[in-house]
Amino acid sequence: MRHRSEPVFTSDRPLLEVDLDAIVANRRLLMDLAPSAEVAGVLKADGYGLGAVQVAGALAADGCQTFFVATSDEALALRQSQPDARIFLLGGPGWGAERELAQARILPALNDPSQLARWRATAADLGRRLPAAIQLDTGMCRLGFDAKDLGDLDLEGIDLVLVLSHLGVADEPGHPLNETQHQAFQAMRALLPAAPASLAASSGILLGKRFHFDLVRPGIALYGAQPVADRPVALKPVVRLMVRVIQVHDVEAPGTVGYGATHQVARGTRIATLPIGYADGLLRAAGGRITVKVAGMDVPVVGRISMDLVTIDVTALDGQVRPGTPVEVLAGAGAVDRYAAAAGTIPYELLVRLGSRIERRYVGGGA
Numbered sequence: 001m002r003h004r005s006e007p008v009f010t011s012d013r014p015l016l017e018v019d020l021d022a023i024v025a026n027r028r029l030l031m032d033l034a035p036s037a038e039v040a041g042v043l044k045a046d047g048y049g050l051g052a053v054q055v056a057g058a059l060a061a062d063g064c065q066t067f068f069v070a071t072s073d074e075a076l077a078l079r080q081s082q083p084d085a086r087i088f089l090l091g092g093p094g095w096g097a098e099r100e101l102a103q104a105r106i107l108p109a110l111n112d113p114s115q116l117a118r119w120r121a122t123a124a125d126l127g128r129r130l131p132a133a134i135q136l137d138t139g140m141c142r143l144g145f146d147a148k149d150l151g152d153l154d155l156e157g158i159d160l161v162l163v164l165s166h167l168g169v170a171d172e173p174g175h176p177l178n179e180t181q182h183q184a185f186q187a188m189r190a191l192l193p194a195a196p197a198s199l200a201a202s203s204g205i206l207l208g209k210r211f212h213f214d215l216v217r218p219g220i221a222l223y224g225a226q227p228v229a230d231r232p233v234a235l236k237p238v239v240r241l242m243v244r245v246i247q248v249h250d251v252e253a254p255g256t257v258g259y260g261a262t263h264q265v266a267r268g269t270r271i272a273t274l275p276i277g278y279a280d281g282l283l284r285a286a287g288g289r290i291t292v293k294v295a296g297m298d299v300p301v302v303g304r305i306s307m308d309l310v311t312i313d314v315t316a317l318d319g320q321v322r323p324g325t326p327v328e329v330l331a332g333a334g335a336v337d338r339y340a341a342a343a344g345t346i347p348y349e350l351l352v353r354l355g356s357r358i359e360r361r362y363v364g365g366g367a
Helices: 020-033 044-048 052-061 072-081 098-103 113-126 176-189 335-342 347-353
Strands: 015-019 066-069 086-089 107-110 130-135 158-164 239-244 247-250 255-257 263-265 270-274 291-294 297-302 310-313 326-330 359-363
Touching: 015 020, 020 052, 020 359, 044 052, 044 347, 052 066, 052 072, 066 072, 072 086, 072 098, 098 113, 107 113, 107 158, 113 130, 113 158, 270 326, 326 335, 335 347
Parallel strands: 015 359, 066 086, 086 107, 107 130, 130 158
Antiparallel strands: 015 239, 239 326, 247 270, 255 263, 270 310, 291 297, 291 326, 297 310
């Protein structure tokens, strides 16, 4: 990952560097793992919190022309920067947005008979056929047509361009539901007109060629986090989250740090305060369980993470830390995975929670 050795801060805000070249490299690695399938890019939740427009631009420049988003607003916003891309809308056409989506050439995943009826009505109203995907519920009971709905499905006015489903436990390769869903997908898509098929997202790619079909839809793997914890692949780290120390306390008498007095300190301890907290997406549950890097050394986060502040123990750095000293909160391979595990959550949640108070800076990808 190509970063300046010392971050250049332009304000007192935390700084998130996003390496667009690393995202491109991760997609190329996934292309090697799924050589018979098209590798799309999933840009839900503003590119997993990292910037959908910027991520799409870098991927498109490297040849990616198919993207997936979750909501109508996301699809329409992405169309502004990607006029020629195929943009699939996983949640289906939003109520009242059908005509605007059709005019913007968005490809909705139709998930139930009501969405299909609304898209057919839009096609009739516009006097032309409209392309769409059909999503199948093969065992997650979230989105998608049930098998009972497929026997008399009326696709008049619809050009079927993709049939897809989603795996519920692909991050557990030995789980029997993976094979159950694979078999259900094969049986259900046989009831539809022939069309390209997609079943695997990031974790599903690692299940092997049988799950790849015509198109795979990686999300978290593009952004550098491991899709399967015990089967790591050589993904490049994408994010580097940094902040500057705003205060240093030289402890003169035994005491405690932060809310709840959960961490005790002895005389001679040095505590540095960072202007970042759970309002910025640092999950409170990770307090006392993670480290950050200062001058290349791992130092512990101590006490509770509060809304705007984090405290770290810099005693071992022997006076090197002062206000303005840069601190890496997330950096390097596996950092996002380790932080998420310490907080009892998943990398997806950590990335999408990184808040608007954090300045984004893009490196690589022509940035």
